[in-house]
Amino acid sequence: MKLEIDHLGKTYRGGITALKDFNLELRPGVLGLLGPNGAGKSTLMNILATVTRPTQGTFKWNGVDIVQQPNDLRSVLGYLPQDFGIYPNLNAVEFLEYLAAVKGMDVSTARRRINGLLDLVNLTDARHRPLGGFSGGMRQRVGIAQALLNDPQLLIVDEPTAGLDPEERVRFRNLLSELSGERIVILSTHIVSDVEATATGIALIAKGTLVVHATPEELLRKVEARVWEWIVPSAELAAARQRYLISNTMHRSDGVHARVVSASGPPGATPLPASLEDAYLYCLAEPNAGAAA
Amino acid sequence: MRTFHVLYHMARADFLERVRRYSFLLTMGFAGLLAIGVYRGEIVLALGKYHGTYNSAWFGAFLALVATTFLSLVGFYIVKNTVQRDEQTHVGRILAATPLSRFEYTLGKTISNFAVLASMVLVLALGAAVLQLLRGSGSIDWWQLLSPFLLIALPVVAAIAAMAVLFETIPGLRGGFGNVTYFFVITGLLAVSITLKSADFSGIGMYMQSMGDVLRKLDSSYRDSFTLQIGSEQNATEVFQWDGLHWTSSMVLQRLLWVGVALAIAYLASLLFHRFDPAKESQKSKIKKENIAEQ
Numbered sequence A: 001m002k003l004e005i006d007h008l009g010k011t012y013r014g015g016i017t018a019l020k021d022f023n024l025e026l027r028p029g030v031l032g033l034l035g036p037n038g039a040g041k042s043t044l045m046n047i048l049a050t051v052t053r054p055t056q057g058t059f060k061w062n063g064v065d066i067v068q069q070p071n072d073l074r075s076v077l078g079y080l081p082q083d084f085g086i087y088p089n090l091n092a093v094e095f096l097e098y099l100a101a102v103k104g105m106d107v108s109t110a111r112r113r114i115n116g117l118l119d120l121v122n123l124t125d126a127r128h129r130p131l132g133g134f135s136g137g138m139r140q141r142v143g144i145a146q147a148l149l150n151d152p153q154l155l156i157v158d159e160p161t162a163g164l165d166p167e168e169r170v171r172f173r174n175l176l177s178e179l180s181g182e183r184i185v186i187l188s189t190h191i192v193s194d195v196e197a198t199a200t201g202i203a204l205i206a207k208g209t210l211v212v213h214a215t216p217e218e219l220l221r222k223v224e225a226r227v228w229e230w231i232v233p234s235a236e237l238a239a240a241r242q243r244y245l246i247s248n249t250m251h252r253s254d255g256v257h258a259r260v261v262s263a264s265g266p267p268g269a270t271p272l273p274a275s276l277e278d279a280y281l282y283c284l285a286e287p288n289a290g291a292a293a
Numbered sequence B: 001m002r003t004f005h006v007l008y009h010m011a012r013a014d015f016l017e018r019v020r021r022y023s024f025l026l027t028m029g030f031a032g033l034l035a036i037g038v039y040r041g042e043i044v045l046a047l048g049k050y051h052g053t054y055n056s057a058w059f060g061a062f063l064a065l066v067a068t069t070f071l072s073l074v075g076f077y078i079v080k081n082t083v084q085r086d087e088q089t090h091v092g093r094i095l096a097a098t099p100l101s102r103f104e105y106t107l108g109k110t111i112s113n114f115a116v117l118a119s120m121v122l123v124l125a126l127g128a129a130v131l132q133l134l135r136g137s138g139s140i141d142w143w144q145l146l147s148p149f150l151l152i153a154l155p156v157v158a159a160i161a162a163m164a165v166l167f168e169t170i171p172g173l174r175g176g177f178g179n180v181t182y183f184f185v186i187t188g189l190l191a192v193s194i195t196l197k198s199a200d201f202s203g204i205g206m207y208m209q210s211m212g213d214v215l216r217k218l219d220s221s222y223r224d225s226f227t228l229q230i231g232s233e234q235n236a237t238e239v240f241q242w243d244g245l246h247w248t249s250s251m252v253l254q255r256l257l258w259v260g261v262a263l264a265i266a267y268l269a270s271l272l273f274h275r276f277d278p279a280k281e282s283q284k285s286k287i288k289k290e291n292i293a294e295q
Helices: A041-049 A092-104 A107-120 A136-148 A168-179 A194-196 A216-222 A236-242 A276-285 A287-291 B002-019 B022-039 B056-079 B082-089 B092-098 B103-133 B141-167 B174-196 B203-217 B247-270 B285-295
Strands: A003-011 A015-026 A029-034 A056-061 A077-080 A154-158 A186-191 A201-206 A209-214 A227-232 A245-252 A253-263 B042-048 B050-052 B227-228 B238-239
Touching: A003 A041, A015 A041, A015 A056, A015 A201, A015 A209, A029 A041, A029 A194, A041 A154, A041 A186, A077 A136, A077 A201, A077 B092, A092 A107, A092 A136, A092 B002, A092 B092, A107 A136, A136 A154, A136 A168, A136 B103, A168 A186, A186 A194, A194 A276, A201 A216, A201 A276, A209 A216, A209 A276, A227 A236, A236 A245, A236 A253, A245 A276, A245 B022, A253 A276, A253 B203, B002 B082, B002 B103, B022 B056, B042 B050, B042 B056, B050 B056, B056 B103, B056 B141, B056 B174, B056 B203, B056 B227, B082 B092, B082 B103, B082 B141, B103 B141, B141 B174, B141 B247, B174 B203, B203 B238
Parallel strands: A029 A186, A029 A201, A077 A154, A154 A186, B050 B238
Antiparallel strands: A003 A015, A003 A056, A201 A209, A227 A253, A245 A253, B042 B227
């Protein structure tokens, strides 16, 4: 099982380039696709989900060119788009039956699979309630259930935790971890903590280009001995931000505890263990850091 | 077989989604009001000073013509939002990531539109049966009562259902301009129905011919007057006996031709359909989607 992305690019009408010269090779596991808003993540997701075509390059699924033969991937693909919507007057079973049919599943297989998935996403009790009355988290669980209907080999989820409360977010991350295994999962998000718990690989994307593709450990090594805690008076915080890359701040009685990512710590700063968020910000701020991976 | 399975589920889901809305109940209620309007003599079918004997043939033809005229003018606007809904909810992008073909999609949506409009035809068909029971003479002749709905009204709504999908797939015709364009297209088609036998979309021409033939034998002064209007029955005081259309195979084929036209329109729509490619979706839809996402 292999997904090869080869010099992929997308330029929209009007000349806006959302993705350029993007290369990646993926094998089973969870890839966290991280990047700021507008980095090109959704464009890449749409291309990989065969929703839109690239204007440059191609990508292959097990050696088959999917830009030329999209149906070869569609039969083994599960896709949860960003801002997933529903038909509010259908219940979960009716909605999933509809999408199962569209995915080419027969009635008995679909029913069996729907029952299992509703159980997996903890919606069995709500299965006959109209989707319009579901909370954001419940809708998202319906979304992941539909993406898994055909037991996909490639699962693409685009910003799946947007709009979820913290408890639902944790539940979703756990679910995603359970689902990984003998499939490729691409999790697109701008929330670093979403990928921290689940990803076996991380790709950072900014301004439509791949900044770095590495394992979480490799990324963490980039900022090893480069993260510091520095206590500064609140009045000096703005000036500190000018001089250093600050990944987090917390106000305390003795001043602002700033988390600084820097090769050499500010005077009086104490070293801290690095987090993926530090590495993410460091790689985005230091373009050469990614190239060194 | 796979295609039928897909079409069934696509039409079923879309149909259920729409019929469970209050707005659908309102449209069904309006269809019921039309039947009541006929019962109370507020909607009139008259040929000069004549109206038909209140038998199954007359009520069937009368209500079927009400259905075709009303749904030709209004039905399009009732069903024209199904592709847009898939765009705005992003369900379309999920569909785009499946092996669903463009034609399966536009045909499935056409069938769904057809099912919604056919429900309204059904209300009027039931209305015709009730009218026959309340005001009719003789027993119900089910074929004469229902064949106008089956062979006149349903092919018309099939074509309207497909046109609604086609207009949604053409960027310039999705909005207000499309609504105005449709109005001119359909009023033109209805006008042609009366004058050109080979393009009798609404079936009015068939009835004018059949009823006119009977009347001309009865009254040599009759001059092809045929009106379907909201008004009073007072001017149509004379009664003539009309026992319905005698369907020949060529007449049936002529009506089925409109089902073929509907399929052709659905196919044309599939050629123009953007398959939810965000690079091809309209700017208006994108703005609406963003609004939905923010809610």
